[in-house]
Amino acid sequence: MAAKRIARRWIAVAAAVAVALGAGIFWYSAAGSADSGPRAVTADEASRLAIARFRNYQARGRAVTISVPGAAGELVITGSADYRAKAGYGVVKGKGRNDSGTGLIRWTAQRVELRPLPAVPELPPARPPADGWFGRPLNPAAGELDRALAILLGLGSDRPDNAQLLPQNGAAWIAADQVNGRPVDVFAGPDSRDRPGSAESVRYWLDADGLMLRVQATVPGEKNPVVITFDTHEFIAVPPDR
Template identity: 35%
Template sequence: MSRCAGKRVWFAAGTATVAAVGALTAVALTGVGAPGAGGPGGEGGRPVSGAEAQRMALARFRTYQQSPAEVTIRVPSTGTETVTVRAIVDHRLHRAVGTFETATARGVIAWDQGGIAVTDASAKAPSRTPQQALRRAAALKPDRWTRRPYTPAPLDRALRLLLSLSANRPDNAQLLAQSGPLWLREDRIGGREYGVFSGPRPRPNGTQSPTTSASGRSPLAYWIDGEGELRRVTAEVTPGRTVTIDVVRRHVYWKLPDAPWRLKGRGR
């Protein structure tokens, strides 16, 4: 791990990527507010059984065990435009690196628990996959990154949510069941069966908290299989607008580069 690991090294924005950052921020901020009062998946649902609570309690631990993983995040905007982030996340380091793409901008993005860094796609062959993004991120100098702290924008909430989806031990199933999660329905993704649950938002410190809406329903939904493997998470940011996080591949072998976290003017 680099000497910068665990530190908040995000510094003031440079000039190299202002256009890309502006386009990305505009899409993320437009027309999206706080989480809606209704939970995902509409009305209905029932309290989880003991076995279902055990399944949910394993989900974040399984995610931690299966890291690094490839993920896809989709953040809706007004109209039909969407910010799509394809990234590799290392839950042990609490870091992720990948690509972002909108209808008008594309680049490389990195984030940790302290903030976000973005660079534009000025290369002749812009990065479109997480693997390409890792190679490009490793090659860029510190002054090519535009860094900032998190804001309440939906994109920022989605990136932070991803980093909170793991824990180095299982959650307490009994306490989790008492916090009000609901079984919503069964669903199938890629030929595999998943239970869809609403529940309290995950917290980075490994505990669950019943942060439900005024209606008593969480704006979050989790797709979890019978072994406790988390496949998808959705978060309703406004009525009818939902952020989606998909875990595409697990146990990937690409190491995250240190470059996005190097202090300006220093080496490793």
């Protein structure tokens, strides 16, 4: 009889432990899900998002890698952006059917120029060739490449955005993440001035100081987004326009 009482007692204890563990697992799961987005940004998060473009302008130049999707294959641009001169410079390499579109590239908000090269270096030369360039007006509505170049130049501003307006314009916290081992928060939006309802199309990866480490933007008609990653290589100053 004593053995049966002990057995029943152990069964009861085991059942209680199982219930407690189950409750703990449920609480842990619920706590984890409560910390997933999207949700409205806090005041601190809105402030970080508001200074992100200004941080790029303060830095003047950022080293960037841009992945541009396209029906003919991906283009990858490795170079730099000057947020005070509103200009960019780099090497462009194609993949797939775009593998012929390789060489040097430089651009402003008004114009883009390409310089074909038979062998493309990993980084652009500090002094670009004086001739051999083919240029045209930059038109963000004309295709994925021009749109990506315009998006990059738009990521700098000579003043912070209005943090109080960001939540009203669709800015949201999405998730915690890491970029090259650095902890970041991922934010959506806000809406652009000329495209209401566009907040969901842009993602920003910002560190605790509001420094931009990655940006992802959807492109109309493309399954894959434009991806801009900062500080991926040594910064090379953008040569002044001719």
